[in-house]
Amino acid sequence: MxxxxxxxxxxxxxxxxxISVEELHNEMKKIGxxxxxxxxxxxxxxxxxxxxxxxxxxxxxxxxxxxxxxxxDFHVLDKNKCGxxxxxxxxxxxxxxxxxxxxxxxxxxxxxxxxxxxxxxxWGEFLQHIILNPVENIGELVSSWKHxxxxxxxxxRSMPIQLGQDETDVSVWGxxxxxxxLADAVSRTVTAPIDRLKTQLQVYGSKAFSLGFKELKSGGFxxxxxxxAVNVLKGTPQSTLQCFIYTQMRLHTLGQxxxxxxxxxxxxxxxxxxxxxxxxxxxxxxxxRLNLQQAGARSGVLLCARxxxxxxxxxxxxxxxxxxxxxxxxxAGVECAVHQSIMNWAKRDPANHSESKLFFFSxxxxxxxxxxxxxxxxxxxxxxxxxxxxxxxxxTGVHQGFxxxxxxxxxxxxxxxxxxxxxxxxxxxLLNYLLTSKLEQILSEPA
Numbered sequence: 296m297x298x299x300x301x302x303x304x305x306x307x308x309x310x311x312x313x314i315s316v317e318e319l320h321n322e323m324k325k326i327g328x329x330x331x332x333x334x335x336x337x338x339x340x341x342x343x344x345x346x347x348x349x350x351x352x353x354x355x356x357x358x359x360x361x362x363x364x365x366x367x368d369f370h371v372l373d374k375n376k377c378g379x380x381x382x383x384x385x386x387x388x389x390x391x392x393x394x395x396x397x398x399x400x401x402x403x404x405x406x407x408x409x410x411x412x413x414x415x416x417x418w419g420e421f422l423q424h425i426i427l428n429p430v431e432n433i434g435e436l437v438s439s440w441k442h443x444x445x446x447x448x449x450x451x452r453s454m455p456i457q458l459g460q461d462e463t464d465v466s467v468w469g470x471x472x473x474x475x476x477l478a479d480a481v482s483r484t485v486t487a488p489i490d491r492l493k494t495q496l497q498v499y500g501s502k503a504f505s506l507g508f509k510e511l512k513s514g515g516f517x518x519x520x521x522x523x524a525v526n527v528l529k530g531t532p533q534s535t536l537q538c539f540i541y542t543q544m545r546l547h548t549l550g551q552x553x554x555x556x557x558x559x560x561x562x563x564x565x566x567x568x569x570x571x572x573x574x575x576x577x578x579x580x581x582x583x584r585l586n587l588q589q590a591g592a593r594s595g596v597l598l599c600a601r602x603x604x605x606x607x608x609x610x611x612x613x614x615x616x617x618x619x620x621x622x623x624x625x626x627a628g629v630e631c632a633v634h635q636s637i638m639n640w641a642k643r644d645p646a647n648h649s650e651s652k653l654f655f656f657s658x659x660x661x662x663x664x665x666x667x668x669x670x671x672x673x674x675x676x677x678x679x680x681x682x683x684x685x686x687x688x689x690x691t692g693v694h695q696g697f698x699x700x701x702x703x704x705x706x707x708x709x710x711x712x713x714x715x716x717x718x719x720x721x722x723x724x725l726l727n728y729l730l731t732s733k734l735e736q737i738l739s740e741p742a
Contacts (some may be wrong), residue, residue: 341357477734494583495712522581537572
């Protein structure tokens with residue numbers, strides 16, 4: 296009972312003999328529980344006199360209920376029945392739920408609950424953690440650990456994930472790939488009109504707006520989603536391949552190191568991004584062609600591919616590849632390096648673990664990659680669009696492309712459509728982050 300009294304005194308920050316919602320939430324945030332609704336629910340359920348706070352007796356009632364609920368589950372987690380939870384137990388419970396984690400991450404979870412620095416968690420330490428982390432079952436507990444430690448499981452679709460020692464085990468990837476695929480398809484579909492406008496701005500400049508209004512009149516609302524099918528078809532497989540290549544190279548490079556240097560992250564991001572981009576590049580060409588096609592034209596993915604093959608050549612599927620690969624190298628490299636560096640910094644302070652901050656960090660990484668590579672993206676898109684723009688036909692190489700854009704539009708021409716790219720990135724990244732986390736949690740729950 297003494298430990299319960301000391302916990303009550305710790306939570307009672309203003310020493311008035313009561314725990315308010317704000318005081319409870321402040322302590323919960325330190326272990327990554329960001330939602331104030333959970334603190335409100337605890338106070339609401341155990342506040343017998345409806346004064347909006349908990350006295351010691353009311354708080355003790357909550358503790359007793361948590362003790363009854365989690366006593367059996369603690370013994371389930373304690374696999375070797377030694378009376379405490381260690382790193383092996385943490386690794387095993389994650390593995391049972393289809394997630395492989397490193398010993399380093401298992402150690403961090405133990406340290407989050409370990410009060411006496413023994414590197415094991417006894418029942419008293421576990422109970423204190425579970426009091427402030429009001430989850431209902433082991434599946435929810437594991438999900439909360441993943442979130443609170445900022446496990447990199449796809450907050451940004453272009454960001455390689457880090458799973459652990461056994462990334463070659465296909466079963467480990469199953470839930471993530473399915474969740475990421477569904478989230479990616481939804482986010483791309485919702486933001487498809489903005490993406491199409493960006494492509495038109497890159498090729499036609501300011502004329503894209505007047506062309507867009509004409510197409511909307513002739514082709515209707517549906518024309519705004521032209522080319523979305525191939526965009527969805529391309530997106531998730533490319534991101535998944537990039538993730539797989541990155542994690543395999545990361546394991547090989549990491550060795551006995553605790554983490555990669557910024558230069559190493561940049562290099563691995565460049566290589567994984569370039570290889571994945573090269574494999575799926577023909578679909579990128581098809582997407583651009585369909586985005587620029589006149590509204591209402593009866594030409595799906597297969598018809599468009601056949602037209603390019605018959606009227607141009609096989610090499611047309613890789614038109615613009617040189618500036619594209621030069622664009623992907625700084626984009627993937629800078630984004631990976633910035634994202635991983637920011638996340639490593641964020642892990643040090645629980646205050647940085649809120650969803651809004653994690654989203655902001657991912658957006659900063661995306662913006663960094665975009666700004667360093669966007670001029671090459673303009674040249675790439677213009678070369679891909681040769682069948683639709685007479686101006687792009689004269690852009691035969693990267694050097695010539697730079698000169699022509701500068702002569703016609705000045706420095707501004709190198710960033711046509713970047714505003715729409717950022718505009719699309721906000722809802723796209725937000726949908727990806729929220730949907731992937733939620734879907735992965737649902738898929739990871741035991742049947």
